[in-house]
Amino acid sequence: MSKAVKRSRTANRLILYIILFSSIITLFITSAQLYLEYRDSMNFLNKSIVNIKTGYRQGITNAVWLDDKIQLTAIIKGIKALPDIEYVEVKVNDEIYASSGQRVTTSAVSHTFTLQHEHDNKLITIGETLVEANLSGIYQHIFKRAWVLLGSNAFKTFLVALFMYFLFDRLVFRRLNQVSDFVRNHDVYNLNNRINIKTIGKHGSPDEINEIASALNEMQEHLSTSFKELLRLKTTLDFSLDGFVMFYPENYKFFYANTGAVKLFGYSIKELMNMTPTDICPDFNKIHFTRLIRQAVDDTHHALHIETTITHKQGSLIPVKLTLQYLDPENEEPRFILIARDITKDKKDEMMLLASLEDAKTASETKSKFLMSMSHELRTPLNAILGFSQLLELDAGTLTVTQNESVKDILKGGQHLLRLIEDILDLSRIESNNIILSLEMVDPVSLLDECVRSISPLATMKAIHLENKITAKVLPEISIDQTRFKQILLNLLSNAIKYNDIGGSVALVCELPENNIIRFKIIDTGYGIKESEQMNVFTPFNRLGHEAGLIEGTGIGLNITKRLVELMNGEINFESRAGEGSSFWVDFYYKKNNDPSAQERV
Numbered sequence: 114m115s116k117a118v119k120r121s122r123t124a125n126r127l128i129l130y131i132i133l134f135s136s137i138i139t140l141f142i143t144s145a146q147l148y149l150e151y152r153d154s155m156n157f158l159n160k161s162i163v164n165i166k167t168g169y170r171q172g173i174t175n176a177v178w179l180d181d182k183i184q185l186t187a188i189i190k191g192i193k194a195l196p197d198i199e200y201v202e203v204k205v206n207d208e209i210y211a212s213s214g215q216r217v218t219t220s221a222v223s224h225t226f227t228l229q230h231e232h233d234n235k236l237i238t239i240g241e242t243l244v245e246a247n248l249s250g251i252y253q254h255i256f257k258r259a260w261v262l263l264g265s266n267a268f269k270t271f272l273v274a275l276f277m278y279f280l281f282d283r284l285v286f287r288r289l290n291q292v293s294d295f296v297r298n299h300d301v302y303n304l305n306n307r308i309n310i311k312t313i314g315k316h317g318s319p320d321e322i323n324e325i326a327s328a329l330n331e332m333q334e335h336l337s338t339s340f341k342e343l344l345r346l347k348t349t350l351d352f353s354l355d356g357f358v359m360f361y362p363e364n365y366k367f368f369y370a371n372t373g374a375v376k377l378f379g380y381s382i383k384e385l386m387n388m389t390p391t392d393i394c395p396d397f398n399k400i401h402f403t404r405l406i407r408q409a410v411d412d413t414h415h416a417l418h419i420e421t422t423i424t425h426k427q428g429s430l431i432p433v434k435l436t437l438q439y440l441d442p443e444n445e446e447p448r449f450i451l452i453a454r455d456i457t458k459d460k461k462d463e464m465m466l467l468a469s470l471e472d473a474k475t476a477s478e479t480k481s482k483f484l485m486s487m488s489h490e491l492r493t494p495l496n497a498i499l500g501f502s503q504l505l506e507l508d509a510g511t512l513t514v515t516q517n518e519s520v521k522d523i524l525k526g527g528q529h530l531l532r533l534i535e536d537i538l539d540l541s542r543i544e545s546n547n548i549i550l551s552l553e554m555v556d557p558v559s560l561l562d563e564c565v566r567s568i569s570p571l572a573t574m575k576a577i578h579l580e581n582k583i584t585a586k587v588l589p590e591i592s593i594d595q596t597r598f599k600q601i602l603l604n605l606l607s608n609a610i611k612y613n614d615i616g617g618s619v620a621l622v623c624e625l626p627e628n629n630i631i632r633f634k635i636i637d638t639g640y641g642i643k644e645s646e647q648m649n650v651f652t653p654f655n656r657l658g659h660e661a662g663l664i665e666g667t668g669i670g671l672n673i674t675k676r677l678v679e680l681m682n683g684e685i686n687f688e689s690r691a692g693e694g695s696s697f698w699v700d701f702y703y704k705k706n707n708d709p710s711a712q713e714r715v
Contacts, residue, residue: 379426613639
């Protein structure tokens with residue numbers, strides 16, 4: 114019954130709309146047709162009057178000039194006999210000279226033309242003629258045509274509406290009822306149903322209703338997939354090891370709890386549904402929990418993370434990490450979610466880690482003390498060895514060539530061992546925070562010159578071209594420890610020389626980038642550093658593949674240099690390509706008003 118009523122109402126509306134629209138169009142077309150016929154009739158009538166003027170004017174003029182009323186009467190009666198002409202009169206000296214017919218009081222059109230006769234080569238006006246036509250015949254004709262046109266068009270409209278009704282009933286209404294029945298009987302728990310609407314015609318292509326049916330079937334597929342995913346998510350959530358609960362904003366009572374919450378809290382689902390977060394967490398006193406709730410409501414884009422303890426049903430306290438978030442989805446009721454994770458193991462691991470860190474700190478301090486003590490203990494006999502070796506070197510004339518070579522080896526090894534001890538002492542002091550820096554504002558130019566002069570002999574031995582490109586007499590003053598600053602520059606310069614080819618070059622330059630930075634850069638044309646080794650440049654005791662080479666080194670110089678630079682609030686970095694050389698630089702900050710013209714002098 115409802116389907117029939119629904120179809121009838123839709124059909125009635127359709128027919129009504131078709132009739133209304135067709136009637137408007139019919140009225141418009143009929144009016145246009147009637148207007149055109151009326152205009153044609155009026156044009157014909159006006160043309161007839163013009164023909165009367167051109168055809169009868171001369172005859173009327175001659176009859177009046179000759180005062181021949183018989184002929185004049187015959188002429189105007191002939192005019193009166195023409196279609197739609199009701200009255201003709203001739204006036205002479207503003208008086209009616211002759212007339213035929215009766216004046217028309219309404220629905221008339223009249224035309225007057227003068228009568229002129231040529232006498233002695235002059236045109237003399239002798240009177241005028243009035244012709245009146247009756248429009249009633251034209252109006253009656255238009256009225257009859259209007260009824261004929263309206264009747265025929267109304268009949269056409271009825272036939273079109275009837276045809277459209279049956280056409281839409283077959284093409285649309287019946288098929289829409291199939292869609293309506295499918296949607297009305299839709300069951301979310303049975304998403305395997307599909308709608309099948311046949312195409313119109315034996316080889317018809319799908320139309321909009323077929324596309325709607327296809328869209329509904331696709332929706333069924335998506336719903337089926339989404340429903341399965343929803344069930345899978347619900348199962349996953351229920352069996353999550355974390356406790357997951359949701360509660361109302363009004364009374365804070367739980368309305369959902371997963372299996373993880375049941376295991377963690379020790380209460381059954383039924384028991385939890387009558388509880389609130391304050392019942393399971395002793396730290397959630399009323400005032401504190403209200404403040405947390407307000408904070409969560411004020412910031413819905415972030416969750417609150419809290420470490421606390423909960424009370425198990427059996428009375429034991431369990432350390433947990435809680436995540437509290439307020440949700441206010443559109444078109445849904447607002448709610449709170451609370452996720453509780455047992456961090457008992459994490460707490461134990463944290464305690465073990467703290468204990469390990471404490472042990473490591475103690476071991477590091479012990480190691481530093483041991484290294485410092487051993488370095489001092491080694492330095493005493495080493496100084497004796499170096500002293501006696503230097504004495505033997507002074508008496509080179511009393512020794513054989515082999516003995517002199519041995520003395521040189523002893524001195525070289527002793528000096529290398531001394532440098533190693535000094536580096537280890539520096540590293541130990543830095544690691545134990547026992548290094549003391551004397552920071553002061555210094556113009557670094559003289560220090561740079563001193564470093565270049567100190568390292569020149571080493572460059573000369575390897576035929577390295579060492580160039581100091583810093584030509585300024587005054588640079589911006591920087592806050593540094595002079596001794597450690599020279600140690601940094603000497604270490605970088607010596608590395609640039611040691612890891613360079615014979616005949617290579619090393620340049621010391623100074624740059625002033627933005628942000629009040631002064632940069633000291635050492636550029637060499639040496640071996641360079643492989644890309645795979647560059648991450649280990651500042652790693653202590655890592656010689657970047659030169660362990661088995663002939664170049665002396667401990668692998669801790671760059672690490673000490675980096676730490677010293679950072680202790681003086683500077684930064685160190687480098688660029689390098691294997692086989693092409695390296696560029697190491699250190700950056701220090703200076704005050705902008707310290708030396709505003711320094712950049713021009715660099």
